[in-house]
Amino acid sequence: MTRGRGITLALGGLVMGLFLASLLIGPAGLGLRDSLRALVTGQGEAVVLIMREIRLPRAVLGLLVGAVLGLSGAALQGFLRNPLAEPGLIGVSSTAALGAVLALQTGLAAAFALALPLAALAGAGVSVLLILALAGPRGGALALILAGIAISALAGAGTSLVLNLSANPFAVTEIVYWMMGSLADRSMLHVWLGAPFMLAGMALLLTLGRGLDALTLGEDAAQAMGVRLTRLRWVLILGTALAVGASVAVAGAVGFVGLVVPHVLRPLVGAMPSRLLPASALGGAAMVLAADVAVRLIAPEQDLKLGVLTALVGAPFFLHLIWRMRKVEA
Amino acid sequence: MWGFVPRSDRLTKAAALALRAAAAALVLCAPVQADTPARVVSINLCTDQLAMLLAAPGQLVSVTHLARDPLSSSMVAEASVYTINRGQAEQVFLLDPDLVLAGTYTSLATVDLLRGLGVSVLQVPPVTSLAEVARQVRLVGQALGQDEAAEAMAVAFEAEVAALQVTGPQATAAFYFASGYTTGKGTLADEVLALTGFSNAGAAAGVTGGGLLPLERLVLADPQVIVTATPYPGATRSEEILSHPALKAIGAETGARTDADWVCGTPHILRAIRRMAHLRATLAAAP
Incomplete structure (x- = not known):
């Protein structure tokens, strides 16, 4: 238990450090003291604007999006008892992106600001339902991944189609954004738009800890312990849709965070979902904040997409997992 | 949008040289080709507009679809009377042009293909300064055999630019x-x-x-x-x-x-x- 608490503290410290780094690093190259003073006291016009209107929303969104992705990855893995479940790989993120793109291109989002997160949320919800239906309640690894590939491909094609047919010449270039994700030039508006849904979704997912703990012993045992599986399932669907949907609506689809983070943390905090869920939220936040600082250091004048870095780390990891599973199955 | 395409100084210089060479070549050719091109086709938004400004009635046959796009073209109404092309070699060749006006950096494959088919093509580089605007009016005017109209337009342009100069603090x-x-x-x-x-x-x-x-x-x-x-x-x-x-x-x-x-x-x-x-x-x- 003390070890678990130590790890939580360490993760919390890491997230705080990276959050601060995200506030202090940017193309404007501001001084450390100037920027912190401007952020806290509101003195120094241009610097205040940069700190409060450009960097603060970026850092807050990095924190939230990362937490959402880490947490939903851990929750999906716990529920499906499958280490390959992750919102990006099983198509939840790309369906959410399709929903968001539809809301933007039909003009719904312009007429009614909440249409953007709501449409993304609906997209995410549909794909979680589809995945659970296609992969079955036990979620066999192969069925899950294949269903995820099919849903991702379909949603990705839909997104590309909508953006290609758009009357707006800039729309086509945004296919990459919706598939890779980015936090560049977000504003507080996006924080207000996405944060309530992300926080609500995370709150729902965090309640699943005990139920998922029981589920590690098998469905019958869990039911015998008083876990209502149907309710657990619906809370998972709703929580994932809220959290991932809203995060994609404001930041695009950032992949692999939900895969890598629970796997790195599982040996440290133990396999119990009740401990893994909060730790994965912190770990996810750290990973996305670190990636977002890295994209600004690697290419400060360009908008290098977040998903490029998370995939560079995550995809080899994914291959490693498949390799390990192959040995287990053989 | 094309006006803001990034390009290096070196490219600009090369383009200016090419422009001068092309102008010289045209001047040399002019006496030989006593007749002006009767059928002109433009496959670039900017040459579309120069040609519409300078061509004699009936001389210009076709402009691009972009010339009718109000977000890109200053001459939407004027463009409505011309046949529209999308800059593909096949379509342009079937229009049987004596002269094709094209950009320097766009549709290079089309230009090569048309030249291979024996069509004469004038490539006009993108403009990066006000002085080049007048130069380009003259260049396209010469190619169309409308030297006098072009000269008058270029002189009027230069005079108006000079008159619009704002002095004082920036x-x-x-x-x-x-x-x-x-x-x-x-x-x-x-x-x-x-x-x-x-x-x-x-x-x-x-x-x-x-x-x-x-x-x-x-x-x-x-x-x-x-x-x-x-x-x-x-x-x-x-x-x-x-x-x-x-x-x-x-x-x-x-x-x-x-x-x-x-x-x-x-x-x-x-x-x-x-x-x-x-x-x-x-x-x-x-x-």
Whole structure:
């Protein structure tokens, strides 16, 4: 238990450090003291604007999006008892992106600001339902991944189609954004738009800890312990849709965070979902904040997409997992 | 948009040389080809407009579909009487042209193909300065055999540019487009700013040609005027940056919009110059 608490503290410290780094690093190259003073006291016009209107929303969104992705990855893995479940790989993120793109291109989002997160949320919800239906309640690894590939491909094609047919010449270039994700030039508006849904979704997912703990012993045992599986399932669907949907609506689809983070943390905090869920939220936040600082250091004048870095780390990891599973199955 | 395509100084110099060579070649050829081309086809938005301005009635056969796009073309109404082409070699060849007008950097494959088929093609480079506008009017005028009309137009253009020169202290301005794209040194747009009494904050931030200017650095530069583009329908994330709260909060005048008049280096750039000069005058009137 003390070890678990130590790890939580360490993760919390890491997230705080990276959050601060995200506030202090940017193309404007501001001084450390100037920027912190401007952020806290509101003195120094241009610097205040940069700190409060450009960097603060970026850092807050990095924190939230990362937490959402880490947490939903851990929750999906716990529920499906499958280490390959992750919102990006099983198509939840790309369906959410399709929903968001539809809301933007039909003009719904312009007429009614909440249409953007709501449409993304609906997209995410549909794909979680589809995945659970296609992969079955036990979620066999192969069925899950294949269903995820099919849903991702379909949603990705839909997104590309909508953006290609758009009357707006800039729309086509945004296919990459919706598939890779980015936090560049977000504003507080996006924080207000996405944060309530992300926080609500995370709150729902965090309640699943005990139920998922029981589920590690098998469905019958869990039911015998008083876990209502149907309710657990619906809370998972709703929580994932809220959290991932809203995060994609404001930041695009950032992949692999939900895969890598629970796997790195599982040996440290133990396999119990009740401990893994909060730790994965912190770990996810750290990973996305670190990636977002890295994209600004690697290419400060360009908008290098977040998903490029998370995939560079995550995809080899994914291959490693498949390799390990192959040995287990053989 | 084409007016803001990034290009290096070296390319510009090469383009200027090519222009001169082409002009010389045309002058040499002129006496031999006593007859002017009877059927001219243009496959580039900017040559479309120069040709429409300069061609004799019936001489110009076809312009591109872009000439009818109000977001790109200053001559939508004029373009409605011409056959539309999409710049593909097959379509252009079937129009049986004596002369094809094309851009230097676009449709290179088409140009090669047409030349291979024995069609004479004049490639016109993109314009990066006001002086080049007059030069290009003369160049296209010569190619069309309308030397006198072209000379008159070029002289009138030069006189009007000189008359529109705004003197006195400069106000700061920045171009800011989708995805944080700006137009810096060595561009036609930059010269329009300088002519109308503005210093270009994008150029001051070190952008040459076209390039990205991070929002943070635009806020630090704190320009008095931000010139943006009219957003397209269908909201995109790229254009969202133009309504970012930080951009509004710096208190710059953001009413100015670039439009079709800024796209090409034709005498229509004068309309853009007049609007910027007017904006500069209203700024000066304010305290």
